[in-house]
Amino acid sequence: MAEISLNRLPQTAPAKRSFFTWLVGAESKFQAKDAVQGYLFALPWILGLIIFIAGPMLASLYFSFTEYSVLDSPTWVGLDNYHKAFMGDDLFYTSLGRTFYYAILVVPLTLAGSLLLALLLNQRLFGRNIYRTLFFIPHLTPEVAMAVIWLWLLDPHLGPFNYVLKSIGLPEFPFLTDRDTVIPSLALIAFWAGVGGNRMLIFLAGLQGVPNDLYEAADIDGASVWSKFRHVTLPMISPTMLFNLILGIIGAMKVFNIAFVATRGGPAYGSWFFALHIYQQAFEFYRLGYGSALAWIFAIVLIVFTLVNLRISNRWVFYQGES
């Protein structure tokens, strides 16, 4: 008898559901009231998404098909802006190329460096909290201050870096003042600033999450330090690696602040990054339509990178629980 009455409950309940109860995805009137409160708590973000993210995205998509110069209202020009970007804007390719060059230097170096630092901190060393803090501090430096500091450190005539180079018999290195060396120099700064930052902490957490019994089992099998790293540590932290890789690529491609302050995109457009190009078109020349088109091209490039990354990740990322 008890079973029957239990079975009948869920059958009768949906029949009584009002349209509103169904709409909010609830089973009963009480749940529906609760669901409404759920929407209310999420309301700030729902509004924020619409006003500051979704709305602007749609608006910028529309502007990207218009000519819009602040003073006049936007006029529809179809694909002209996109056509101009690909066919009639030399700096477009320069900026893409410079951005890729920078990212190709920064992403792998920082990723490998962060992992190595995390491995070092994962050893039982005396005072490792102090090392962790010192490695982390550059990451906290405001980028504007960082630009100012590094311009001074890398000064081609008076900076301490060139002093060291000179004293070991090497010629002066132009660093940020030459088109050929500006990108590696900016990569060096980014490496200093980022290698001990969030990525290192995330790797460290990942390393500490590797179960001890895996290392014990490897020890019993007589595995060497290297093969434990290669066959236990690396697979176990590969999800962390993917997370860091994706965020690292996005972060590197968005590079703006340091170049804006330290080099102004120069010398000779040597550090003319894509974000600088968008900034100049939109906020110095007030070509809001063309700037929007550039921003969308940029977003699509980033999305493609992320998707490709996720796509090929199943070849090298190992998730516990999936055997």
Added chain:
Amino acid sequence: MVAHSSVQTSGPVQSSSSLSGLRGRLGTILLYVLAIVLCVAFGYPFFYTLSSSLKAPSEIYIFPPTLLPEVPQWQNYTRVLTEYPYTTWFMNTVFVTLVATLGTVLSSSLVAYSFARFSYRGRDGLFLITLATMMLPAQVTLIPQFILFWKLGWLDTFYPLWVPMWFGGTAFFIFLMRQFMMSLPRELDEAALIDGASRFRIYWNILMPLCKPVLATAAIIAFMAEWNRFIEPVIYLNSPMKFTLSVGVSFFKQNADSSSEILQHILMAAAVMMIAPTLVVFFSAQKYFVQGIAMTGIKG
């Protein structure tokens, strides 16, 4: 078996534990040397900045560069404060940072509560969209946001810098707090609900006190992000008295470049004063900071 596990308890992650004797000890020494060299490499730029900020103009362009100033020139710092509206920039930054941080923490915790504790149609879809916005480059929304704030008459005010933060902050903070709230036992909410507590009371009186660690984490990360924010203030703020520190110092730098007077040491003093607050905040709450970042990595 027994012997192996006893070795392992001494340090499962210490990969040199399997190496014995001299080789292990040598490895350990090398690791210490490496750690100390790295500390010097990370710390040196700060040291050199601090030292330069205390040098006299005659010392600043000496080559090879001297390690320490002959006599520390503390008046370099007073010059920054008196000859530039540095105090105004500082107070502007403090205002924007505090209001934006408060908005971020309060509103993102409300939204996180909704994601963690309610069930309603569209919740999971909304959460996925939230996560997706983390991948979005700010450039895509920057131009229309500029137009929006311009039409609202908000150019050259602080509103564009903090108002959006009161609408859930950013996806990162919502995600961070939702993950934390998910780990708190639901029985607490249910018991209070049976006792007749409202949902808001449960949020404010039960969950918020338990969320103190994650609130602290979010507050510190938001503080750092706001303090360092650059592109938005550059776009929105025009008059020098409205500048935040990041725009102010960048403006100062360009001024120094075009000036005939040597200002490098003054610029360094300005940079030191911009960095110092972030270090103070970091050291006073380091624990939360490190925990929070680790948390997003593991669960992300």
